[in-house]
Structures are given as structure tokens and as C-alpha cells.
Amino acid sequence: MTHHQVLIVGGGTAGITVAAQLRRKNRKLDVAIIEPSEVHYYQPAWTLVGAGTFDQQATKKRTADYIPSGVAWIKDRVATISGADAKITLESGGEVTYDYLIVAPGIQIDWHKVKGLPEALGKGGVCSNYLYDQAPYTWEVLKSLKEGDKAFFTQPNTPIKCGGAPQKIMWLTADYLRRHGLQGKVDVEMMSPGTMLFGVEVFRNALHKVQERYGSKWSHYTNLVEIRGEKNEAIFDLIDKETGEVTGQRVETYNMIHVVPPQSAPDFIKESDVSNADGWVEVDHNTLQHTRFPNVFALGDVAGTPNAKTGAAVRKQAPVMVANMLRVMKENEVTADKRYYGYTSCPLTTGYGEMLLAEFNYQNEPDPSLPIDTTKPRRSMWILKKYVLPHLYWKGMLRGRA
């Protein structure tokens, strides 16, 4: 049994960022991160890897190089959390107790929830940018499309990380086809259980124009449930608009199908006493403090906050969470002025060399942070995504500076 003053579960975007910020604020803090992975990924660039315009290798670095100095790294996986006992157990069998806990193990990808998907993935045109190893295969499939082919893009009926990712790769594919004289000759279609292209009106309007430009299709109320890899067939449930009931099925033969799989809170969080009814960590939406265990905080994809789950959201959550936790340590209450209002941003790559930056908050209101109009696709935003943000991530955010 070991004990740490501050214990962080997960050393991904959120875990490393808050560890770095905590150490910058107070070097005397005893902080430990539990993270099983030897490598740290910059996931936002996987869309660009899938579109053949970013080096896959550059999206991963050694975790060891990003654990802030003075922070202990417990290279293990958390098996259970007990908020009531202020204790976690490790998969290797050990136990760690804490004074303060930060829960940041991200989101779980439930590949198995689409029948046949685990077996079919990575061959026969079934691809996904949601795994480091798989993103290059998206590019292989994309560039092999030819006249008469059908390319489908799916979105699940669960919360996901980066809500824009399903359509980003669709626009890039459509642009690739346009540039290669294949626009209108390859069917490009989004299969989404949702009701609209995007939740925020101003961006939705801009995306409708993008859709018109490419002539791609968008099916709503359509949910991928099965892939029959050996036949290149995908099965979709058709959902009734009013009742949400499944009314029938659509079977499609694909040459390419980019799958964004169902996602949920990690099982060990769902099974713990820190989760809410939907499995996410039950925190106050503005302070990120647990609603029942005042010494527990959460941020990132696992947090039970109704924002779109992105690394950009983590960048805004981290200083709020850190300030509130430090105040609780000192005065037993959160700060009066550090609040998170749901900011998130979704860099929507609408073509090679152009991007629209959708920034919005809990109310789905635009929440711009830049002095230019980002509601239109712009070249400057593409440069931001491809060149500036990765640099800011590795050098700024993970070092507790941005």
C-alpha cells in the first residue's frame, strides 16, 4: 500500500496537463500519476494521418518524457476506485490511497458493440481514425477509391471524443475525390443516428454549404449495428424520428467504411462509486469537483460534464480544476471565481488546406477565442491545426504552460 497527497488516474491529455500545472503552482506537492502506457498520443492529428497529410510517428512520444519532474509515475492500470475509502486498486494487485484524487482515464472505445467490427477492422475497406495503428489504413483505402465505388462514414449513438471527427475525414475524402476528378463518381455518404449536421446553428449553416459543394449525402436516424467483413456489407438500424424505435434496417455494400465506434465511460469508472447514472464521473459542471466526494475532481473525456469531449475542452478545464483543488486543500472550499462554462472547440477540416474552427459552450452558443471569423472555412485555421496546435500541445499544454 502506498499513499500520495494527489493521485491522478490517467496520464493522457488531461492527466499530464494538470500534473504539470500543479507542479508549477506548488513544487512541494506530492503528486503521482497512474498511467499504463509507455507512449503518449496526440490524437487530434489522427484525422490528418488518415487523410495522408500528417506523419503518424509524429503523433506519439514517450510518456516518460512528459511526466513532469518530481511527479511519481505508477506504470500500472487502475482496476477499482473507491471514493468512500479514498483508495484505488491496481491491476497488478497493489493499492494506493490518496488525500486528493483527479480522475482522468479518458473514454472507452467499445468496438465490440458493432457486431463483426473487431474482426473486420483494418481490412477490406473497414477503417477508423480512432486508433493510432489504424489511421494509416484509412489513407490506404481513401486513395484507392475509384469510379463507381461507395464510401460510407459513420457516427455512433453514444457520446464520443471529438464529435467532429466522423465528418472531418468525410470532407477530406470528398475533397480528395474532387481533386482527382472523382467527385460525383464515388458515392460519399454519412450514416448518422443524429438529427442534424452539427449542434450549433452558425457552424451547421456553414457545413451545409460544404456538403453542397461536394454533393455528398447525409443520412440521419441511421445507426451502424453490424459489419459483415467477408461480404463488404454494413447493416444499419433505421430509427423512428418520433419514438426512437428501430423501424427497419438498411444494408449497404461498401468499398470504404470509416467507422467511429460507440464509446462510453471506462468500465472501472462505471462500476465505481464516483460515477453518475450514465457511468461518467459525477462532478459539478462548473467547478469540476465531485458532487459527493469533495476531495475528488475529474476532467477530460471521463467527466460527467455536458460539453463536447475534446482536448480543447481539457485546456480550459485544467486551470479551473487546479485552482479549485488547490483552494479546497487550503480552505476546504472551491474558489469563487474559477469556473468552466463548457468551452470546447472542434477543428472541422472541410478540405485539404482549409478548416472551420467551431468554438462553443454548454449552451451550444459560439464562444470565439480568436480575433477572426472562424465560422467560414479558412486556410489560416488549417495552418493552425496542422502546424501550430501540435506544437502548442507538446511544448505548451503538456508542460503546464498553455
Ligand SMILES: Cc1cc2nc3c(=O)[nH]c(=O)nc-3n(C[C@H](O)[C@H](O)[C@H](O)COP(=O)(O)OP(=O)(O)OC[C@H]3O[C@@H](n4cnc5c(N)ncnc54)[C@H](O)[C@@H]3O)c2cc1C
Ligand atoms: C480521431 C480523433 C480526433 C480528435 N480530434 C480532436 C481535435 O481536433 N481537437 C481536440 O481538441 N480533440 C480532439 N480529439 C479528442 C482528444 O484527443 C481527447 O478529447 C483528449 O485526449 C481527452 O483527454 P483525456 O485525458 O480525457 O483522455 P486521453 O488523452 O485519451 O487519456 C486517457 C489516459 O488514461 C489512460 N488510462 C485509461 N484507462 C486507465 C486505467 N484503468 N488506469 C490508468 N490509466 C488509464 C490511458 O492510457 C490514457 O493515457 C480527437 C480524438 C480522436 C480519437
